[in-house]
Amino acid sequence: MLDNPLAVAQRESAGASTFGKYNFQFHWALCEIIKKHEQQKEYAILIEHHENVVIADALEADKAKFEFYQVKNQAAKFTADSLIKRKKGTVKALKSSVLGKLLSSCIHNQYEERITTIGLVSSSGFSLALDKGLKLDVIKMGDIAEEDLATMTQSIHKELGIDILPGHLQFIVPEIQLRNQEDYVLSNFARLVDKLFPGALCNAVAIYRAVIDEMGRIGRLEYDYKDWARLIEKKSLTSTSLHQVITQHSRHPCVDDIKNDFDDLANDLCWKSKRKRSFKRELSLLALRRAGFMSALDIDITNSFRASHDKINEDDFSNDNAYVDALEQQAIREGLLRKVKDQNALLMEVIYCLLKVE
Known part of the structure; x- marks a missing residue:
């Protein structure tokens, strides 16, 4: 098993226990992963793990890079002064500033070099002096006027010992708003399905x-979670799991051909109706999922089974039963049972590859 690159003691876990207060942050996070899903990118999203929202750009521990976001829901716009203001704690020590708290999750740790974006998201926006008087929804370090940038840099240096603010730090004004967040995400899901499966x-x-x-x-x-695989399983929403949800609640004509072809094949194989119905349902979900989003795992599996199929000549067999059995045995000899969960899944891939016309 691969180690989890994020296996560092978290700054705090109070956010997880008071999760109900943060409805806005995961509606914003949903909008972010919908954008990635539209681009057919792999991802895993973590909520209240080191930061409010962390997005990994791969499902493999050794490949994943991360986006760290703190999501704020407040009435007032953030200014340079409010971003670095430190309130008094219960003891003499000062509390972390908003900006300091975000940066402390991202610097001086084992995953610092794997962070591609550090973002502060504010529902109310920001009131920062910008070069050329621009009005931006994503404010990067190079967009901030020298005076405000110097003010923040000096304060953060005093708080955290950082000489220069990270170049990948961003201040983000979200499109989604508090008053319409549920409807906004619903409409984005509808548009996502239409883009993945037109019609x-x-x-x-x-x-x-x-x-x-x-x-x-x-x-x-x-x-x-010290182990990356357990972190992904227990604490994340992935591109694969989201796509499974989408296909479970979607219907598309692209699946009809493969279903009809399967009916003919199942009749030739003399399958009983109970087995045929169950297999057909699972085959339909598989076909729809791969029609809209081919993950790296899907691509690897389909390529492997296609290569295995090519080694068997259909003309050598007198009936479909013998041909399908030969394809299944060839896949086993190729070691493809290791790529799927069980024998039934292997047969599913054999038949999918047989019926799918490229």
């Missing part, structure tokens, strides 16, 4: 509820 019918409400419930679950978990 598809989907239940956007069912997709939204399933995903929001899952984000609530992972947000409440307070445990650390």
Whole structure:
């Protein structure tokens, strides 16, 4: 098993136990992963793990890079002074500033070099002096006027010992707003399905509820995970799991051909109706999922089974039963059972590859 690159004691876990207060942050996070899903990128999103929102750009521990976001829901706009203001604590020590708290999650640790974006998201926006008087929804270090940049740099140096603010630090004004966050995410899910499967019918409400419930679950978990695989399984929402939810609540004509072809094949194989119905349902979900989003794992599996199929000549067999059995045995000889969960899944891949016309 690969070690978890984020296996560092977290700054705090109070955010997880008071997750119900942060409805806005995971609606914003959903919008971010919908954008990535539209681009057919792999990702894993973590809620209340080191920061409010952390997004990994890969599912493999050795490849993943990270975006760290603190998401704020407040009435007043952030100014340079309010970003670096430090209140008095219960003892003599000062509390962290908003900006200092964000940066302390990202610097001087084992994953610092793997962070590509450090973002502060504010529902009310920012009142920072910008070069050329621009009005921006994503404010980068090079956009901030010298006076405000110097003020923040000096204060953060005193608080954290940082000489220069990270170049990948951003201040983000979200498109989603408090008053319409549920409807906004619902409409984005509907548009996502239409982009993935043009002409598809989907239940956007069912997709939204399933995903929001899952984000609530992972947000409440307070445990650390030394193993990356367990972190992904227990504490993240991935591109794969989101796509499974989408396909479960969507229908599309692209699946009809493979379903009809399977009916013919199942009749030739003399399958009983119970087995045929169950297999057909799973095959339909597999076909729809791969029609809209081919993960790296999907690509590897389909390429492996296609290469295995090419070694068997259909003309050598007198009936479909013998041909399918030969394809299945060849896949086993190729070691493809290691790529799927069990024998039934292997047969599913054999038949999918047989019926899928490229």
